[in-house]
Amino acid sequence: MGIPIHLALSTCPNDTFAFHGLMTRQVDWRGLEFSFELLDIQELNRRLFAGDFDVAKASFFAALKLSRDTVVLPVGAALGYGVGPLLLAAEPDTRPCEQRQLTLCPGEDTTAAMLFRLFYQGTTRLDHVVFSEIMPRLQQRQADFGVCIHEGRFTWKQAGLSLVEDLGTRWEQQTGCPLPLGGLLARRTLPADVMARVRDAIRDSILTAQDDPDGALPTMRRCAQEFDDVVLMQHVDLYVNEWTIDLGSVGQKALQELSRQAVSAGLAPPQHSLKVWSDSR
Numbered sequence: 001m002g003i004p005i006h007l008a009l010s011t012c013p014n015d016t017f018a019f020h021g022l023m024t025r026q027v028d029w030r031g032l033e034f035s036f037e038l039l040d041i042q043e044l045n046r047r048l049f050a051g052d053f054d055v056a057k058a059s060f061f062a063a064l065k066l067s068r069d070t071v072v073l074p075v076g077a078a079l080g081y082g083v084g085p086l087l088l089a090a091e092p093d094t095r096p097c098e099q100r101q102l103t104l105c106p107g108e109d110t111t112a113a114m115l116f117r118l119f120y121q122g123t124t125r126l127d128h129v130v131f132s133e134i135m136p137r138l139q140q141r142q143a144d145f146g147v148c149i150h151e152g153r154f155t156w157k158q159a160g161l162s163l164v165e166d167l168g169t170r171w172e173q174q175t176g177c178p179l180p181l182g183g184l185l186a187r188r189t190l191p192a193d194v195m196a197r198v199r200d201a202i203r204d205s206i207l208t209a210q211d212d213p214d215g216a217l218p219t220m221r222r223c224a225q226e227f228d229d230v231v232l233m234q235h236v237d238l239y240v241n242e243w244t245i246d247l248g249s250v251g252q253k254a255l256q257e258l259s260r261q262a263v264s265a266g267l268a269p270p271q272h273s274l275k276v277w278s279d280s281r
Contacts, residue, residue: 002033003194008048008056010041010182011223012150013232014078014239015057020216021208022201030197038223040130041149041182042107049109054187055198060180062109064259064268070185071277072247072255073195075203077183079243079251084168084179085112086148087120090138092162096123096145104138104146106131111181111258112147115167118265135159149181153238154231175261177254178243186277196279206245252276 009015016038021027023036039047045062047053048070055073063072085106089095096103101124105113108128116126124145129137134146138161145164148156156163168179184202186195209216213233220232243251255274262268 002029002031004033004035004054005194005198006037006052006054007034007198008037008039008044008053010044010057011038012041012239013220013224013235014244015076016220016223017209017213017216017236018076018206018240018244019202020219021205023219027201027204027208030201032194032197032201034201040107040132041110042128042130045107045109048185051187054190056185057182058185059107059110059112059114059182060255060258060274061111061114061262061268063183063185064262064272064274065109066185067259067272067274069188071188071195071275073184073186073199073202074247074251074276074278075184075199075206075245077243077247077251078181078239079183079247079254080178080239080241081172082168083181083238084166084171085115085181086153086156086166087116087164088135088138088146088148088156089162089164090141090144090146094144094162095164096120098123099125101125101144102127104129104134104143106134106147106149110149111179112149112167114262114267115171116147117267118261119165119167119170121265135161150235154234175254175257177257178250180251180254180258181239183247192279195277199277203245206240210240247276 103124259273
């Protein structure tokens with residue numbers, strides 16, 4: 001038996017694409033014994049706070065709050081330009097401006113919710129629900145606004161909803177950085193050689209999926225909210241990029257900016273900062 005690693009990831013297409021090779025053992029596990037859980041992003045965040053995983057995908061806002069106990073691995077991140085959550089409205093030509101209005105967010109620890117609070121602090125009431133409920137509840141006029149993530153970025157027009165703002169575009173304009181949505185966290189208690197093996201196995205998995213994108217589709221379809229293969233691959237094309245393979249200096253700068261903005265706005269504890277792990281080789 002190898003060293004056990006309890007690994008959790010989200011059900012969104014970019015994660016199931018990137019981890020397909022690892023979950024199907026198409027890549028070398030490097031002496032590790034992975035067990036997997038696939039969960040909604042806010043459930044992932046909640047379970048991370050409970051200390052349930054060795055390695056897990058998390059919103060970078062949650063990662064910031066957990067930065068005393070975890071480090072960010074340099075692989076597996078969702079970070080980029082034009083990748084931000086969308087603020088949608090049930091009715092056209094409306095904007096958040098009144099406390100009687102209701103905005104749905106995909107979890108209080110998500111980066112999407114953090115961005116709404118940064119840019120629309122105190123404008124409406126908030127309710128945190130599973131991301132897949134947001135667009136249907138807007139269609140049924142059960143809320144005024146919703147912060148939309150994952151596949152909904154490509155399907156909101158068909159749902160008859162209105163765009164208020166691309167929160168990622170606003171982030172880019174204000175910071176000049178790509179938007180860091182989520183990444184892989186590892187417990188600081190893991191030995192350095194284990195972290196290096198986890199990183200390398202995941203990087204192999206990403207590269208394997210990029211070499212054979214169609215091979216990952218069965219795994220992606222099993223978990224997706226949207227079953228159209230074109231939409232699934234649009235999601236991958238948007239969220240799996242050079243920074244997914246290695247965050248690099250640009251990615252690290254973006255994480256520092258997110259840390260600064262969240263702490264400055266009182267949304268995260270002072271002195272907390274996202275750190276990217278390196279084996280210094």
